[in-house]
Amino acid sequence: xxxxxxxxxxxxxxxxxxxxxxxxxxxHAEHGPTGILKWLTTTDHKIIGLSYMITSLVIFYxxxxxxxxxxxxxxxxxxxxxxxGAFNELFTMHGSLMLYLFAGPFAxxxxxxxxxxxxxxxxxxxxxxxNALSYWLYLTGSTTMLLGFFVAGGAAQxxxxxxxxxxxAVNSPGAGPDVWMMGIALTGFSAIFTGVNLCGTIFYLRxxxxxxxxxxxxxxxxxxxxxxxxxxxxxxxxxxxxLFVDRHFGTHIYDxxxxxxxxxxxxxNACGSPLLWQNLFWFFGHPEVYIxxxxxxxxxxxxxxxxxxxxxxGYKGMVFATLSIAALSTGVWAHHMFTTGAVLLPFFSLLSxxxxxxxxxxxxxxxxxxxxxxxxxxxxxxxxLGFLFAFLMGGVTGVMLAxxxxxxxxxxxxxxxxxxxxxxxxxxxxxxxxGLYYWYPKMFGRMLREKLGHWHFWLTFIGFWLTFMPQYVVxxxxxxxRVVYYPSGLGWQIYNQLSTIGAFMIGAGFxxxxxxxVVSWRNPVLAGDNPWDGHALEWFTTSPPPHHNxxxxxxxxxxxxxWDYNHPDALxxxxxxxxxxxxxxxxxSDGTKEKAGV
Amino acid sequence: MRIExxxxxxxxxxxxxxxxxxxxxxxxxxGTMMLIGTCFLGLLPGAYYFYWYRRMIGYKYFFWGxxxxxxxxxxxxxxxxxxxxxxxxxxxxxxxxxxxxxxxMGAFGLVLGLVFxxxxxxxxxxxxxxxxxxxxxxxxxxxxx
Numbered sequence: 001x002x003x004x005x006x007x008x009x010x011x012x013x014x015x016x017x018x019x020x021x022x023x024x025x026x027x028h029a030e031h032g033p034t035g036i037l038k039w040l041t042t043t044d045h046k047i048i049g050l051s052y053m054i055t056s057l058v059i060f061y062x063x064x065x066x067x068x069x070x071x072x073x074x075x076x077x078x079x080x081x082x083x084x085g086a087f088n089e090l091f092t093m094h095g096s097l098m099l100y101l102f103a104g105p106f107a108x109x110x111x112x113x114x115x116x117x118x119x120x121x122x123x124x125x126x127x128x129x130x131n132a133l134s135y136w137l138y139l140t141g142s143t144t145m146l147l148g149f150f151v152a153g154g155a156a157q158x159x160x161x162x163x164x165x166x167x168x169a170v171n172s173p174g175a176g177p178d179v180w181m182m183g184i185a186l187t188g189f190s191a192i193f194t195g196v197n198l199c200g201t202i203f204y205l206r207x208x209x210x211x212x213x214x215x216x217x218x219x220x221x222x223x224x225x226x227x228x229x230x231x232x233x234x235x236x237x238x239x240x241x242x243l244f245v246d247r248h249f250g251t252h253i254y255d256x257x258x259x260x261x262x263x264x265x266x267x268x269n270a271c272g273s274p275l276l277w278q279n280l281f282w283f284f285g286h287p288e289v290y291i292x293x294x295x296x297x298x299x300x301x302x303x304x305x306x307x308x309x310x311x312x313x314g315y316k317g318m319v320f321a322t323l324s325i326a327a328l329s330t331g332v333w334a335h336h337m338f339t340t341g342a343v344l345l346p347f348f349s350l351l352s353x354x355x356x357x358x359x360x361x362x363x364x365x366x367x368x369x370x371x372x373x374x375x376x377x378x379x380x381x382x383x384x385l386g387f388l389f390a391f392l393m394g395g396v397t398g399v400m401l402a403x404x405x406x407x408x409x410x411x412x413x414x415x416x417x418x419x420x421x422x423x424x425x426x427x428x429x430x431x432x433x434x435g436l437y438y439w440y441p442k443m444f445g446r447m448l449r450e451k452l453g454h455w456h457f458w459l460t461f462i463g464f465w466l467t468f469m470p471q472y473v474v475x476x477x478x479x480x481x482r483v484v485y486y487p488s489g490l491g492w493q494i495y496n497q498l499s500t501i502g503a504f505m506i507g508a509g510f511x512x513x514x515x516x517x518v519v520s521w522r523n524p525v526l527a528g529d530n531p532w533d534g535h536a537l538e539w540f541t542t543s544p545p546p547h548h549n550x551x552x553x554x555x556x557x558x559x560x561x562x563w564d565y566n567h568p569d570a571l572x573x574x575x576x577x578x579x580x581x582x583x584x585x586x587x588x589s590d591g592t593k594e595k596a597g598v
Numbered sequence: 599m600r601i602e603x604x605x606x607x608x609x610x611x612x613x614x615x616x617x618x619x620x621x622x623x624x625x626x627x628x629g630t631m632m633l634i635g636t637c638f639l640g641l642l643p644g645a646y647y648f649y650w651y652r653r654m655i656g657y658k659y660f661f662w663g664x665x666x667x668x669x670x671x672x673x674x675x676x677x678x679x680x681x682x683x684x685x686x687x688x689x690x691x692x693x694x695x696x697x698x699x700x701x702x703m704g705a706f707g708l709v710l711g712l713v714f715x716x717x718x719x720x721x722x723x724x725x726x727x728x729x730x731x732x733x734x735x736x737x738x739x740x741x742x743x
Contacts, residue, residue, distance in 0.1 A: 032693055032694050033694055038694070040696065040699045041694040041695055041696045041699065042694055043691070043692045043693070043694055043695055043698070122688075123688060123689075123691060124691050128691055128692050128695075129692055129695050129697065129698050129733060130698075132695065132698035132699070133698040133701055133702055135698075135702075136698055136699055136701070136702025136703070136705075137702050137705060139702070140702055140703070140705065140706035140709075143706070144706065144709060144710065175713055175714065178712075178713040179710075179713055182709035182710070182712060182713055183709075185709065186705060186706070186709060189705075203602050203647075205688070205689070206674035207674065207681065207684065208673035208674060208676070208679035208680060208681055208683055208684035209673070209674070209676070209677070209678075209679045209680065209681070210674050211601075211674065211675055211676070211677060212601040212602070212605075212675075213601070227609065230639060231636050231639060235632060244712070248712075276628055279628045279629055279632075280628070280632075283629070283632045323605075323608075327609075327612050327613075330613070330633075330636060331613075331616050331620075331633070333629070334629065343624075343626075344620075344623055344624040344626070347619075347620065347623055347624065548691070553681045554681075555680065555681060556681070
């Protein structure tokens with residue numbers, strides 16, 4: 001164990017050296033394990049965060065290749081690239097990889113793991129060994145799920161939602177579904193541990209002066225995401241374990257087969273209920289949508305002010321909108337079950353429609369942030385703008401689907417597929433890669449190329465609309481989802497072909513991202529500590545940050561301490577004659593840098 | 599700690615109200631249980647945080663039992679706290695540890711054993727036990743691998 005001494009203030013009286021080791025262990029980070037052993041034994045949140053991001057990006061590319069194979073199959077109504085069984089495996093694993101293993105872990109395991117301790121001025125996550133365990137459970141969970149492709153009978157074929165009784169041992173035999181379930185169980189525990197760590201870090205390891213309402217919005221969103229994880233993932237993990245027990249140990253929790261009959265009818269309380277699975281799954285599943293969305297909202301909220309050269313518009317409004325979205329999202333799970341006829345339609349419809357209100361506030365604030373700003377159209381900003389358009393469309397169709405009459409009409413059609421992808425692609429891809437381009441210089445100390453980044457953006461943006469807008473139309477024309485063949489002569493083929501072209505444009509964009517990584521690695525353009533003139537605390541430390549993150553810290557007097565420190569004149573202008581009282585009496589209005597505590 | 603307490607208590611109150619409303623509107627057991635469980639997930643830690651917040655401002659038990667000297671709120675909760683006031687040891691952090699990796703591999707073996715056969719689960723369980731002992735001893739010893 002190493003005692004970490006609080007870093008001294010910037011420019012303060014004699015700087016206290018940061019003691020990483022305390023006595024005999026001094027400088028352990030420099031003399032610890034090296035090479036592969038360093039990776040296996042690390043508890044450093046930065047290395048763990050990078051490991052999460054690299055693993056989840058590999059999974060993202062794998063799932064993307066699966067999507068392209070499906071799109072090629074659907075080019076022709078009677079395509080013969082894959083068999084119906086293989087198609088079922090592909091859409092099941094595409095959804096599972098993207099939702100369970102990429103979108104969430106990339107955000108809360110990767111970027112949040114790396115960025116949140118930096119943003120609150122902490123030396124590490126609150127529970128570093130638990131953090132390392134989270135990653136190993138995530139990696140082994142991902143491996144377990146992917147093993148499905150190599151077992152007899154192939155991978156799971158019941159969709160990412162694993163509805164009972166389709167997922168029972170009778171309807172889905174073999175080891176493929178079992179490894180799918182065990183993979184989810186492991187990643188479920190991984191997510192729960194990460195949620196605990198995020199909450200612990202944000203509640204207990206903030207730097208002096210970093211009050212809750214001075215935290216960057218990304219950190220706020222990760223706190224709310226952490227709470228949502230703690231609400232949702234235990235339900236999923238328990239539900240999956242019960243499904244596994246149903247399959248192998250003869251229980252009938254979700255299964256109506258073999259239950260006790262009285263006069264030819266199931267005895268009361270003697271049978272399982274397939275609808276119980278849907279209730280449990282969606283109690284996880286809908287908050288999960290926001291577990292995936294809120295971190296990405298946070299990334300965009302970090303990026304827009306920096307590239308608009310303005311502070312965030314309506315900081316507290318953003319925080320309360322996030323809280324409202326999270327609260328409402330946990331009460332709307334059964335809007336995925338409207339057509340079962342077994343849910344309270346007015347309750348779930350009303351709460352679902354209400355989510356549009358705080359989401360609208362967020363859009364208002366994002367636009368307000370850019371309004372009359374000095375916009376800089378760098379790659380992170382371009383992806384953030386792409387997110388605004390994409391998520392708006394997904395959100396509007398979400399409001400439509402919250403109305404039961406429309407949901408009944410479009411249920412299980414490509415309309416829902418288009419809506420779902422516009423919401424999740426809009427957040428995880430546009431906002432997620434905005435975050436990657438934005439924080440990459442901090443992580444590696446080098447820049448990604450702007451030109452390649454813009455090409456990546458435009459290919460993705462055009463490909464995105466070309467892929468998913470035709471799916472709305474073909475969905476309204478009646479094309480069901482999860483079909484390997486479709487009738488010719490109904491006018492559906494042209495929409496599918498447009499979708500396929502769009503999907504390949506997106507694929508080309510992501511190939512350019514790989515090239516960008518290689519170019520950045522082979523011919524580095526050094527980034528410096530703060531290449532974007534960023535606002536939050538992470539831009540104060542070096543790129544990449546040192547072990548335990550900070551050798552010194554600036555005074556924290558607002559939600560953008562680094563910007564305050566780098567622009568003392570503007571700070572004095574903002575606070576006027578009261579600038580002298582910013583901290584402990586040091587006058588920041590005389591043009592010198594305000595140095596709290598000096 | 600005040601904002602943290604309000605935040606968590608808010609989670610509890612909100613889901614308590616929604617849970618009660620949902621029960622009387624639907625009489626559906628599964629959803630009600632999950633909402634009430636979520637209510638307690640907010641109320642329990644929220645009450646703990648609130649208790650400590652009140653102690654920091656000088657109350658022994660929530661609203662009564664005034665203490666002679668209040669410890670004062672934490673530096674991270676004070677608008678005017680300076681970095682210098684936080685000088686000293688923040689906490690102890692492990693430099694590195696092999697046990698999370700061993701524990702992860704043990705869990706991997708255990709779940710594979712549940713699918714493919716008990717012969718894989720046994721080494722998995724062994725690894726889990728070794729890792730639990732190892733990580734506990736490491737914490738008590740204060741050393742690292």
